[in-house]
Amino acid sequence: MSDVDLPAPPDGTPDAGPFTPWLAERRAPVDAALRALLALPPHVPLAWLCTRAPVRSGIGVVVVQIPLASGEPLALELGDPALLESAWLDLGELRVAYRAHTRGDALQDAAVGPVLRALALRLPAVAQRQPQLLSALVDALQAMRQLLGVEDWMFRQLSWSISGRPYGRLRLGFRCNQNCDICWQDRRWGEPDARWYHVWLDELAAAGAEEIHFTGGEPTLHAALPALVARAARDHGLLVTLQTNAMRLAKPHVLGPLVDAGAGLAFVSLHSADPAVSDAITRAPGTFHKTVAGVEAALRAGLVVTLNAVLERRNAAGVAELARFVVERFVRPFPDNPVRSLCLSQPSTYYDETPWEDALVPLDELAGPLREAADVLGAAGVLCQAVGSCGYPPCVLPDHRDIHVAFDRDASDAVDQGSRRFGAVCAGCAARADCPGVRDEYLTAFGERGLTPMQRPVQGDAFATRLAAITADARARVAARASARSSSA
Numbered sequence: 001m002s003d004v005d006l007p008a009p010p011d012g013t014p015d016a017g018p019f020t021p022w023l024a025e026r027r028a029p030v031d032a033a034l035r036a037l038l039a040l041p042p043h044v045p046l047a048w049l050c051t052r053a054p055v056r057s058g059i060g061v062v063v064v065q066i067p068l069a070s071g072e073p074l075a076l077e078l079g080d081p082a083l084l085e086s087a088w089l090d091l092g093e094l095r096v097a098y099r100a101h102t103r104g105d106a107l108q109d110a111a112v113g114p115v116l117r118a119l120a121l122r123l124p125a126v127a128q129r130q131p132q133l134l135s136a137l138v139d140a141l142q143a144m145r146q147l148l149g150v151e152d153w154m155f156r157q158l159s160w161s162i163s164g165r166p167y168g169r170l171r172l173g174f175r176c177n178q179n180c181d182i183c184w185q186d187r188r189w190g191e192p193d194a195r196w197y198h199v200w201l202d203e204l205a206a207a208g209a210e211e212i213h214f215t216g217g218e219p220t221l222h223a224a225l226p227a228l229v230a231r232a233a234r235d236h237g238l239l240v241t242l243q244t245n246a247m248r249l250a251k252p253h254v255l256g257p258l259v260d261a262g263a264g265l266a267f268v269s270l271h272s273a274d275p276a277v278s279d280a281i282t283r284a285p286g287t288f289h290k291t292v293a294g295v296e297a298a299l300r301a302g303l304v305v306t307l308n309a310v311l312e313r314r315n316a317a318g319v320a321e322l323a324r325f326v327v328e329r330f331v332r333p334f335p336d337n338p339v340r341s342l343c344l345s346q347p348s349t350y351y352d353e354t355p356w357e358d359a360l361v362p363l364d365e366l367a368g369p370l371r372e373a374a375d376v377l378g379a380a381g382v383l384c385q386a387v388g389s390c391g392y393p394p395c396v397l398p399d400h401r402d403i404h405v406a407f408d409r410d411a412s413d414a415v416d417q418g419s420r421r422f423g424a425v426c427a428g429c430a431a432r433a434d435c436p437g438v439r440d441e442y443l444t445a446f447g448e449r450g451l452t453p454m455q456r457p458v459q460g461d462a463f464a465t466r467l468a469a470i471t472a473d474a475r476a477r478v479a480a481r482a483s484a485r486s487s488s489a
Contacts, residue, residue: 018207020199022192023152026144033137034064034078037126038119049075051148053186058082059141060148063099070111075099079141089120091127093138146190155192156200158207162388162405162464167211168204168238170197172222178245178284182271182310182347182359185217194224201228205236211471212236213267215243226257233262239475241265246294247287255297262482264474265304267343268295272315273325281314292329299334302481304474306385308343311366312359319344320372327380340470341383344370345390346439360442363450367396374400383466389436395429395452406434406460423448434458 031046040046047065061079068074077084077097087095098106098116106112127134141148157169173191176183204212212232219225219242232238240261246268248254268291272278275288282288298305307330309315309322323342330339347359374384374397387394388405397403420437429435431454438451 018158019152019156019203020196021152022155022196023147023150026147029140030062030137030144033133033140037123037133037137038066039122040066048151051150052079052083053145053148053188059094059138060145062141062148068111068115072109072111074106074112074115078137088116089123091123091134094134096123146188149186150189155196156204158204158209161211161467162460163468165210166208167213168201168207168209169213169215170201170204170228171215172197172217172219172225172228174217175221176216176218176245177221177247178218178282178287180269180282182281182312184349187217194222197224197228198231201232201236205232205238209238211239211241213241213243218245218248220244220248220254220258226261229258229263230261233264233478239264239471239478241267243267243269244294245269245282245287245291246298247290249294250290250297252297255294255301259301259303259481260485262478263303264478265306265471266295266298267306267308268298269309270295270307270322270326271309272318273322274315274318277315277318281310295330295339296333299330299337299339302337302477304337304470304477305330305339306341306343306470307339308345310345310347311361312347313361314359316361316366317369319369320376323373323376323382323384326382327376331380331382339382340473341385341467342373342377343385343390344373344392346392346442348439349441357441357445360445362446363392363396363438363442365450366392367450370397371400374403378402383463383470393435393438393451394431394458395435395454396450398452398454401456401459402462404431404434404458404460405463406458407436423451425451425453427453429453430456431458434460 027048034040034046035042044066047067049063049065051063052061058080061077061083063075063077066074066076075098077087077099078094081087081090081093081095084095084097087097089096096119107116155171158166159169160166174185174187174189176187179187201212214225214228216222229240232240240263242258242263242265244266246266249266270278270291271281272288278288278291279285295305295307307326309319311319315322326339326342332338370386370392374386377384378400384400384403386392387397387403388407394404419440421440421443422432422435422437423443425448426432426435426437434457
């Protein structure tokens with residue numbers, strides 16, 4: 001393949017970005033074996049588009065993109081025969097497929113087609129005459145089975161809040177004491193040693209992060225969490241948020257060290273007020289009551305708590321009941337430290353895509369329950385976060401202007417932007433400039449159903465002000481606890 005339409009060596013080395021890479025070293029054996037099999041020269045970069053772990057056994061699937069001299073990319077899927085049933089090339093223990101081209105069948109494309117035809121001649125010949133090259137790739141894939149599906153960005157990201165302030169996210173692996181089917185993660189994925197989280201935390205602080213969100217999986221399961229919280233809060237002065245299901249926060253030996261280390265907020269997943277529905281979504285019977293107890297313990301300990309519910313078929317109709325439950329259980333009994341907000345999120349892709357496709361709810365069905373929930377929360381002084389990049393377009397709640405978010409495309413996540421679109425009906429909407437749009441999958445499933453052009457643009461100042469006040473209160477509480485510890489020492 002080395003003599004077929006590949007790009008020339010670059011003049012310089014690409015920028016590696018602000019974070020130390022972890023996966024590159026672990027993928028090196030796969031890259032080397034793949035280059036040998038495809039006869040790729042060292043200067044041609046391999047971009048890992050995605051990977052898919054095997055269901056029970058085998059080598060899984062990797063998708064790599066190879067740039068060509070024409071500027072056209074060649075995307076190849078290589079992997080387990082059980083997962084690539086209708087492959088282009090069958091090499092026995094490995095099958096090969098190619099991704100559809102943007103202009104149609106890649107095999108018929110003037111730039112990509114010749115490369116594919118060359119591969120169709122080379123690979124079967126290599127499998128017959130140099131089977132060790134094929135075996136080397138299969139062995140390398142088998143050795144990194146637990147990392148198939150994992151990308152470096154999953155563990156550390158630098159993002160920007162609605163107010164434009166930078167914050168970091170550290171994912172402490174994928175282990176969890178629940179097994180939510182609404183999650184995009186595979187619980188079998190591997191993770192780095194704890195020292196890497198300290199490295200990335202320092203790099204996030206150096207990159208300008210003012211806050212850090214520890215997430216997972218379930219971060220409270222990780223033994224390094226208290227030390228990481230202390231390093232973030234005391235060494236770097238970062239405001240610490242725990243993204244958690246709160247189940248373990250009801251245990252004093254878990255919650256106490258985290259509060260003492262400097263945790264400020266808990267962002268807790270609670271998807272329904274109905275224990276049966278909640279436990280069905282989390283696929284962890286009996287854990288609804290543990291989450292409720294954890295939220296109450298966090299409030300008593302002085303953590304600022306916000307909640308998150310992902311709305312889909314099983315719980316969308318009951319979102320107003322969830323709002324009432326939050327008010328009765330977490331607001332009125334805690335006048336000095338009530339739950340501050342409830343985020344109502346639109347589901348992103350589940351790890352198992354089949355139930356996710358069936359779980360989407362059309363916006364016109366969701367609008368009524370959302371309005372009722374927003375009214376209940378607003379009357380109790382709880383911020384309803386239902387509009388924005390994690391939620392819904394503002395036209396779903398046109399009369400609730402105090403919770404509208406001015407979506408900043410320059411500061412938003414590029415991946416999230418790339419997965420969202422506008423319908424034709426959105427062309428005349430006065431709020432389009434500040435709207436994130438809707439997910440591609442929604443338009444595929446429901447078209448423009450539920451989208452209604454707004455007559456006035458979004459004014460996000462009220463929402464941003466309230467959100468900033470929640471953050472400021474969390475900082476003040478952390479500072480007060482630190483001052484009290486200093487005084488008593």
